Amino acid sequence: MGPRELSALFALAGGGGLSVGGICGQRGADRRGYPPRGRQAVQSRGDVLSALFLHQDLRLVVGLDAEVAVLPGRRPGGGRLPFHTGAVAAYRTRGRRLVRVRLSIFAIVLVVAVNAFVLAGVAWNRSGEPAAILELTERELAMPYSRWSGRESTGVSLSIRQADQDHEWLGRDKLAELGFDVDRYEGRPRHDWRALERRVFVVLEFDGPAFRALRAEREARLAKAREGLESGETNRKQVEAAEAALERFETAESRLVVIDAGEEASSLRQRYPDRERYAVMRALVHMHATSRPGQESEPVVRGRVGRLLPGRVHVPRRFHAPLRRSTDETRNAYDAPPRYRAVVKFGRRAEPWLAGIEPIPAGADSETAAD
Incomplete structure (x- = not known):
């Protein structure tokens, strides 16, 4: 039904509204102006709509308070x-x-x-002024396993490696100082523990007393293996393995050792003011339970330093050429002497960036490469 038909309809009805009964009474009709197929139109007594037929597209069951839309709707903007x-x-x-x-x-x-x-x-x-400036080598800044691809890449980065250590200083009291709830988990079975970790600041010591202490531990292991060979407690292969481990430690092991941790970087920098020996970074510290070998006592609360944050330092494009020259495919970087040295600076946010890099000659010994 169009606007003209509705206008005429309203004129005949005296301006009154359409009744629900009038509309429902014509539900059997076909298109307007044509009689319904199969039966006559239902005549409503006294209803002006009795001679009109409405086109029925679909059947609807509505309540008394329902609204039947006759004209098309309008958009929100008109x-x-x-x-x-x-x-x-x-x-x-x-x-x-x-x-x-x-x-x-x-x-x-x-x-x-x-x-x-x-x-x-x-x-x-x-x-501002860097908080620390360290001159590291490939021992501390390792190339990724993928090395260089055939095409130029802008996403080259070096992994920051820390020395392999036991973190004996990270005991119960230190963990409580870092904010761990030690009393809650101490004495519980290991399977009750979850991933207990916190982000804190750690102090990295470069080629200092802590690294020399680690070297002394390797030397003591080798001496013990040699003594056991004489007494028959160890064999020749164990001695050779201890010798190879000490040799690799002296030539390829990282000299960055984590020696302390805290919740504030400023207090750690005041405690370790030497900017060429110590650097402060963020890291993940984990709390776990360990049992002493040969003892069946309750697990002991211990901590260990996980990955450093960030764990990589980006290599700008201007340093790609010297890094590429020093990292050819003919040398094994796992146990060979370092092939490049780099200057790394640490800023206000305890984040490092690469300030320089240069190749190390292939004939240089480990002491020359370390200097």
Whole structure:
């Protein structure tokens, strides 16, 4: 029913509204102006709609308070929705295109905002005087296993390696100082423990007394193995393994040793002021339970330093050439002397960055490479 028919209908009805009974009484009719197929139109006594027929697209069951929409709806901004199928499809296509454009703009703005935030953090970290400056080698800054690919890459980074140690200083009292709830887990079985870790600041000592103590431990193991060979407690293979471990420790082991930890970087820097020997970084500290060998006592609360944060240092493009020259495929970096040295600086946020790199001659011994 169009606007003209409704206007005439309203004139005949004296301006009155359409009754629900009048509409429901014509539910069997066909299109307007044509009689229903199979039966006569139902005549409603005294109803002006008795001579009209309404087109029924689908059957609806409505309540007394329901509203039956006769005219097409309107958009929120005004105007009639298009009736034609092609117009509706075009309208929906324009809507989907507008949504895609808005999502693309939002994604671009988000990427720009994140990059700006990261660059601002990098600038703040490198502003002012560096908190520490260490001259490291491949022993502390390891190349990834993939090494160089056939094409130029802008994502080259070096892994920061710490020496293999037992962290004897990270006991119960130190863990409680770092914020661990030691009393809650002490004495419980190991399977009751979960991933208990905290982000704290740690002190890295480079080629200092802690590293020399680790070397003394390896030397003591070798001496004990040799004594056991004479008494028959060990065999020749065990002695050779201890000798190879000590040789690798002196030539390829990292000289960065974690010696302390705390919740504030400023207090650690005041405690270790030598900027060429000590550096402060973030790291994950884990609390776990250990049992002493040969004893069946309750597990002892211990801690260990996990990965450093960040665990890698980015190599700028200007340092790709010297790094590529020093990392050829003919040398084994696992147990060979270091092939390059690098200057690493640590900033306000306890984050390192690479300030220089140069190859180490192949004929240089370990002492020359360390200097």
